[in-house]
Amino acid sequence: MGRIEHLHPAIEISGLTRYFGKVHAVDGIDLTIEKGGVYGILGPNGAGKTTLIRMLATLLHPSSGTARVLGHDIVSEAKAIRKLVSLTGQFASVDEDLTGLENLILLGRLFGYSFSQAKSRARELLDGFGLMDAAKRQVKTYSGGMRRRLDIAASLVVRPELIFLDEPTTGLDPRSRNQVWDIVRELVADGTTVLLTTQYLDEADQLARRIAVIDHGKVIAKGTPTELKHSVGTRVLRVHLRDEKQKAGAKDVISLIVNSEISDDTDPFQISLQVESTMQASHIISALSNAGLDVAGFSLGQPSLDEVFLALTGEPAGKEKDS
């Protein structure tokens, strides 16, 4: 923490709340986010991710509590924050009637570039984000992935110190999602701090250095992705047998190694169970083949958000509480 720019954290949130009538969208969040890297906010639909981000981006006043972004108060020093951060909202925050080029020129002009500077900056961005071919097309003709890339490009017209990305990959196909991930990694490599919200543990795991899990407007867990997965304890091993008659035998072999519950898959060829480590998984696979059982294939998956939530809260993600 010796470097000067590390004197204050990127974001300091204390006791932050936001109520919409009876809905406690954000319900008392305390969080400190250091500069550099990606910080992931993980939570199901309605957890309060967007509300939190909108408050931090100075678009929404808190009901109570305070937050400082890059050392500035989100209520009294909103303008200072707007000069330092960019927001890519959950829903395309570009003008769909205009072309990609026009959108970026518009923003360039608003940031104070002359028209020709704004135009060359727009071209640079379109080029870097692989959108040059679509530069002169209306954004409403763009695919979801293109729109997202343009949206992120629009946040980089001038270089922000901190960028908020609200569910940047929701609804994208795997290829587009990878493109967005690459962009995020490059942003980070360049020294930008990224606050990213997501519904996928997998995504947080891929990108984030630290994660906070929120639900019903509260932080229910935080730590590194590894810590979080450890707190869930396990990963899911799925074993696919070539012969369904061997299923019972396989279960017997496995139950000698682990005592976790073996779930009865609807697929008669498949067994799935929770394992504690990769080691244990490979142990199970070799024990199965040693016992002469025919393993057609297996996979070791990340716990899903649902499984994380089940482990953390004892109830499925986003379940309404009766209170």
Next chain:
Amino acid sequence: MSRDIQTKTATKSPGEAKNSSIQSILSAGTRPKEANAFSASVTFGWRALLKIKHVPEQLFDVTAFPIMFTLLFTYLLGGAIAGSTGEYLQYLLPGILAQTVVMITVYTGVAVNNDIRKGVFDRFRSLPIWQPSVLVGALLGDAARYTLASSIVITLGMILGFRPEGGIPGVIMAVLLLLVFSFSLSWIWTAIGFIARSQESLFFLSFVILFPLTFASNIFVDPQTMPGWLEAFVEVNPVTFLVKAMRGLMHGAPEVEGIGVTLAISAGLVAVFGPLTMYLFRSKK
């Protein structure tokens, strides 16, 4: 401080060349001094014009409506009301012009409402610019539409035989007065645009407000021919004052009372709905 992006990119040290394209883009994004209130507003005005270019359908109301109305009323009612269509046109045209432009002020609210429902408003609001410039720019763009609509109506009128005695200066003054009034009226729609749940409810409201305002006025017939209760309403209708003033200006007999009242009403509208709109703008979600 160099603000020239191209120079900045060109003078990059060779060590940076290994950076991927996105990183070099980032490092080129030096922040200039942000746009002032005026240039931000003009930039948003430019956006409104671009929208007209890309969605020319929105001009349909601006063009078809006035053409239809002018033709319909001149030939349908002209003979009955004024004895001849030519004579009636001299009376009707300033009013039709006012009606046309007053009717399309609702589109300001529609545009604001659209922006809010999409995410683009959030982005504008997260920029370090003078916040009201979004609205001022939209209103500037509207001024362009109002001017276009006015030109269409006047040109058509001239073709049909409209001969303003006030000449070109009179016509220009009348149009300017109309622009001032419409610009002020637009603030009502921006305010409603923030609250309205949908475009449909906006259009419904505009129907409820603008129809009585434009039809129960002196646009089509002299209020003295109306029953007393209606005449009483028409005499205090802001549109009546506007149309009186425009007729006066166009026909070379400026009507001080009409002009004065129109300007006062305009100032009043801005004084009330300007701050209200800004309040709604700031408190929006």
